[in-house]
Amino acid sequence: MNTGLFHPASVDEALELLARMPDAKIISGGASLVAMINARLADPAALVSLARIGELKGVSEEPGGGLRVGAMMRHRDAAAEKRFAGTLMVIQKAASVIASETVRNMGTIGGAVSHADPGLDYPPALVAAEASIEIAAPGVRRRVPAEAFFVDWYATALGPGEMVSAVHLPAARPGVGLYHKFARVSGDYATVSVALTMVRDAKAIATRVAIGGCGPRPLLVEEANRLLSGNPSAEDLRRAGELLQAAADPIDDVRGSAEYRLMLIPRMLARAFEEARASVGAMK
């Protein structure tokens, strides 16, 4: 039967179902999928629920200090996860401003990254945190760096019949991770967002920035990161903002015109950078 609701007990079983029913959709928290169904943008005849797959729940520590975050981790739990400390705070902060409390009880990290809406909070935070996405295919798992996972508008590196099984985070480093979001109202999708991690190493800093809401993928410009590291001057900061603007391809929509988003990039970058630098400076 190729219709109905299925509750596989393992990732392998879920993949078998997807292989058998190419038109089936995965349902994780349902926050994105059911909204799409209500908007008539999806009409799946079959659903594969991930609710009973133990492997997808929880956070586990990996040798080397990194974290494996199961795809079903709810935003509510990510927002309260104490192990997202130091530079990994960018993840905790992004999760805590997704939508509202009630929606955070439902949405999951795997569902969010698979949906890849350009205004989501996780994508730039994951890119700034140097996360990688674990993709499960029949018989094989592979990891894709976050910046390579988001490919185009609502499009990811997931192939047909594949699913996100986890998100891998590198070990937290001493420093800060912050997520600034500009939206029309609390809980809205981001008009523009800045995800920033800053590590302090002796006298120099190492900064990594990703911009959300300004293109099909989070903006990551290595030259901008380089300019924002070491001992950046005001000119370096200005130039980094310019580079990020040049890399942007924002949409015009009700949340802001493309022009407005471009204008916000260097301003928000400067605020985030200065806040991070002050925090790191105040650390022992």
Add this chain to the structure above:
Amino acid sequence: MSNTLHVKIKVNDSSVALDVPLSETLLTTLRDRLQLTGAKRGCNQGVCGACTVTIDGVPVRACLSLTACCEGQSVLTIEGAGADRVIAALQDAFIEEGALQCGFCTPGQLIAARALLERNAEPSVEEVQQSMSGNLCRCTGYRKIIDAVRKAAQRLQS
């Protein structure tokens, strides 16, 4: 193409058995099949909060929940919350403070406020704002809702 699934759920402590299409939301089931019209369809996108109910004690959006996925779970709507001490205190405070006008958002506000007070017995103004930011109101301007929630909190403490 619709596929009917047989689902057994608890709604306000009563067991219910239903045959629903795969893509039917809990909101549609509550309102159209069970005549529990307290939960409202405001945006049908999970943004406005007028459809907020609890599933197994956790506040969720009924418009983003598929009934077929609720097998074995326990749903509580505003209609089933009458005897709840926290809801009762909130209802009195809402009326006294004028925290409702048209009443459309009110069931969702109460469900969300109860969840807050169960977790935080003395929320500050900011904490109420943060916690209830997912419940939109077009009438009151929110001030009175915040006052009502904090008044109810105070009463429940004493």
Add this chain to the structure above:
Amino acid sequence: MRIEGSFDVAAPRDAVYRHITDPGLMAQCVPGCETIEQLSPTSYRACVTINVGGIKARFNLVVEVTREEPPNLVLSQTRGEEDSRASVLSADNELTLVEVDPHTTRVRYVSEVSVTGRLGKFALGVMKKKVEAMGRQFADRLRELIQVQTARQAEAPAAAAAVPTGSASTGILP
């Protein structure tokens, strides 16, 4: 939403003009075009699929040329919808030709596109990006097709001499 752009074609302006008034040829250049049916010398029906992430939208469109001012202007209208009117699309299109030199023509396109319904309501910002990308792909295909045609004609001048000008052409030139 306003979609505009321009591209240069290595062909004389008169030749480019004949091509852009050929509904069959124009339809071939539309990305995602699955079927074309010529309805009249100045109109055709096309079934075009637009992909946005996992969403496939199949539009049944009718394109009609509404005004021709040889050798430099063509106005046309596109009207259509998805099955069961899930989305409705309409576009007013303007194509202008400018002679750069005797063998090169600059084609400029401006379209005012309106999308209502499910795609207009929830994904309009991204739809605009998609339609802009389709505009660029259309331009690339049209330029290539015209240049190929023009090169073939240069090799067979006797056959080309019999082709009429204006909207009377109904098929692809040999």
